[in-house]
Amino acid sequence: MSIAENLKVKRATKSSWAGLVIAIVVVALLAMGPYTFGRGMQQNLVILFSLIVLGTMWNLLAGYGGMVSIGQQAYIGIGAYGLVYIADTLGIDPFIAVPIAVIIAGIFSLPISFLAFRLSGGYFAIGTWVIAEVVKLIVEQMDVLGAGSGVSFMALTTLSPGRRIAYVYWLSLIAVVIAVAVTYLLMRSRLGLGFTAIRDDAVAAGSLGVRVTRSKRIVYVVSGMGCALAGAMIAANTLRVQPESIFSVQWSAYMIFIVVIGGIGTIEGPIVGAIVFFALQQWLSDFGVWYLVILGLLAIIITLLLPRGIWGLISGNGRIRLFPVGYRIANPLEKFALIKPAATPEE
Amino acid sequence: MGWLNAVVQGVLLGGLYALLAAGLSLMFGVMRIVNLAHGVLAVVAAYMGYFLVDKLHWSAFLTLIVVIPAMAGIGYVLQLGLLNPALGRGGLAPILVTFGLAVVITNLLQQFFSADTHSIQTGTIATDSIHITDDISIGVFSLLTFVVGVVVIAGLQMYLSRTRGGRAMRATSDDKDAAQLMGIDNKRIYAKATAIALGIVGLAGVFLGMRTQFSPTAGDATLIFAFEAVIIGGLGSLWGTLIGGMVLGVAQAVGAQINPAYGILIGNLVFLAILAFRPTGLLQKAVNS
Numbered sequence: 001m002s003i004a005e006n007l008k009v010k011r012a013t014k015s016s017w018a019g020l021v022i023a024i025v026v027v028a029l030l031a032m033g034p035y036t037f038g039r040g041m042q043q044n045l046v047i048l049f050s051l052i053v054l055g056t057m058w059n060l061l062a063g064y065g066g067m068v069s070i071g072q073q074a075y076i077g078i079g080a081y082g083l084v085y086i087a088d089t090l091g092i093d094p095f096i097a098v099p100i101a102v103i104i105a106g107i108f109s110l111p112i113s114f115l116a117f118r119l120s121g122g123y124f125a126i127g128t129w130v131i132a133e134v135v136k137l138i139v140e141q142m143d144v145l146g147a148g149s150g151v152s153f154m155a156l157t158t159l160s161p162g163r164r165i166a167y168v169y170w171l172s173l174i175a176v177v178i179a180v181a182v183t184y185l186l187m188r189s190r191l192g193l194g195f196t197a198i199r200d201d202a203v204a205a206g207s208l209g210v211r212v213t214r215s216k217r218i219v220y221v222v223s224g225m226g227c228a229l230a231g232a233m234i235a236a237n238t239l240r241v242q243p244e245s246i247f248s249v250q251w252s253a254y255m256i257f258i259v260v261i262g263g264i265g266t267i268e269g270p271i272v273g274a275i276v277f278f279a280l281q282q283w284l285s286d287f288g289v290w291y292l293v294i295l296g297l298l299a300i301i302i303t304l305l306l307p308r309g310i311w312g313l314i315s316g317n318g319r320i321r322l323f324p325v326g327y328r329i330a331n332p333l334e335k336f337a338l339i340k341p342a343a344t345p346e347e
Numbered sequence: 348m349g350w351l352n353a354v355v356q357g358v359l360l361g362g363l364y365a366l367l368a369a370g371l372s373l374m375f376g377v378m379r380i381v382n383l384a385h386g387v388l389a390v391v392a393a394y395m396g397y398f399l400v401d402k403l404h405w406s407a408f409l410t411l412i413v414v415i416p417a418m419a420g421i422g423y424v425l426q427l428g429l430l431n432p433a434l435g436r437g438g439l440a441p442i443l444v445t446f447g448l449a450v451v452i453t454n455l456l457q458q459f460f461s462a463d464t465h466s467i468q469t470g471t472i473a474t475d476s477i478h479i480t481d482d483i484s485i486g487v488f489s490l491l492t493f494v495v496g497v498v499v500i501a502g503l504q505m506y507l508s509r510t511r512g513g514r515a516m517r518a519t520s521d522d523k524d525a526a527q528l529m530g531i532d533n534k535r536i537y538a539k540a541t542a543i544a545l546g547i548v549g550l551a552g553v554f555l556g557m558r559t560q561f562s563p564t565a566g567d568a569t570l571i572f573a574f575e576a577v578i579i580g581g582l583g584s585l586w587g588t589l590i591g592g593m594v595l596g597v598a599q600a601v602g603a604q605i606n607p608a609y610g611i612l613i614g615n616l617v618f619l620a621i622l623a624f625r626p627t628g629l630l631q632k633a634v635n636s
Contacts, residue, residue: 068442
């Protein structure tokens with residue numbers, strides 16, 4: 001009987017059970033938002049929710065998949081335009097149009113991944129940006145999508161403003177829960193384990209049977225779909241989609257800052273980062289674009305000096321895990337050795 | 348027959364793209380850093396030139412004797428202060444740091460120079476042209492840019508292949524640990540490479556500012572065009588970068604000839620086509636990334 005057989009491997013921790021309870025309470029409280037918050041507050045929270053979804057999706061790509069994209073705005077735009085076109089022009093119910101737009105983004109992202117994956121590292125980053133620019137330039141030539149001046153989202157305007165804002169708010173809250181849950185489940189699965197191996201040594205992982213490119217492609221497609229979901233939220237919140245703003249590289253800057261500042265490679269990080277980003281943006285909104293200067297400097301400093309971000313500080317470098325994706329040994333060897341000093345050979 | 352003219356203008360434009368791309372190519376070649384702030388740094392050089400010409404009334408070409416050394420100095424400090432530490436932080440860090448830097452610089456330019464467009468006044472050279480046939484006339488400035496582009500690429504190639512400093516850079520690029528054992532100080536080599544890269548960016552940025560109007564966000568398109576020139580030409584080949592710049596320039600000029608709105612789109616599509624069908628670029632040299 002070896003020692004290893006007596007070891008228990010578990011995934012959840014005390015902090016993760018507490019985290020689950022906290023998460024349920026927070027979501028339940030937020031779900032009552034339309035009854036307690038004003039309309040302006042709800043619309044602001046939708047912006048925050050879309051930032052959390054975007055950060056979570058960018059983190060999935062870079063934090064787990066090791067792919068720095070600065071072109072996810074392609075999918076934000078596809079989601080936003082997809083929702084408006086499907087709901088307004090095709091006349092499908094907006095709340096069904098959202099998942100359809102998300103699926104369309106997924107269908108687009110698959111062939112795009114074959115092109116983008118020909119590049120790696122920093123060149124992958126610029127390559128994704130070029131692809132986003134191409135999508136924008138093509139949309140700007142399409143009259144059905146309002147060409148250069150964009151489109152207004154009309155389908156929801158039949159509702160009373162209060163009702164419309166509440167629906168969009170709930171939809172966005174659901175989107176956040178889905179984005180975080182999907183990331184959590186993906187990273188807990190075999191795929192997540194594979195990514196841990198790829199992160200440590202891609203060649204070794206490949207030789208042990210981890211399908212590196214396939215895993216990356218799955219994450220790329222899921223991330224594109226998540227960004228499209230955020231794009232649909234943004235369109236439903238602002239009721240206007242313009243190519244220059246929805247396909248702006250600014251979104252990528254937001255995502256990167258959110259993830260880097262919050263803590264790359266953790267599920268909690270982008271949530272914390274989005275809240276910090278949103279607070280700074282609101283707080284410094286009277287001072288022009290200074291918030292982007294401050295956030296950029298913060299991102300550089302954190303990358304160099306505090307690579308685990310703010311969540312790394314809060315959690316004591318990962319001791320507190322609200323979303324446990326790893327494996328831990330319930331009764332570590334040293335403890336085991338104290339209880340049973342000599343591992344007596346039996347039989 | 349505007350087509351032939353479009354091709355000629357495109358080739359000449361390629362010289363500017365090659366000039367803009369040479370620094371990007373050099374930094375990647377020596378230390379595998381893709382500098383995402385590359386484009387906005389060219390715009391910083393353009394603003395330096397604009398400031399000297401517009402506020403201090405220097406002549407446009409004279410600004411180069413200040414802008415090039417200033418940009419080279421920025422490059423040296425940037426490498427020692429930010430990029431060397433980032434290199435020690437693993438694969439994502441240099442990308443994130445240079446991206447953060449690009450956003451910071453773009454927004455600082457916006458604060459200090461507003462979002463308005465500016466250009467560097469050059470006098471009569473901007474409009475002088477050489478008459479070839481009835482359809483084709485070559486702008487003196489375009490031709491000068493092209494010649495400077497070719498000379499810079501040739502000079503850089505010569506430096507890398509013939510000089511002691513260039514040899515040290517290639518050695519570091521091939522195997523930095525072995526190079527260090529031979530007495531090469533990698534960090535200094537990297538700083539020197541970035542200084543040279545940004546010196547060229549300084550030159551390219553001033554030419555960019557003399558050629559077109561620019562605003563703080565012009566760095567985005569500049570980075571994209573430089574990157575496309577590098578990839579079309581093939582990673583690791585400076586002459587490839589020149590060819591890549593020319594292919595991109597011709598694609599954009601011919602695209603714009605079809606419809607003025609299509610120029611940049613066609614350039615991007617040609618780039619994507621090369622990526623799809625010839626991902627190693629037109630002139631490829633073996634490079635491990």
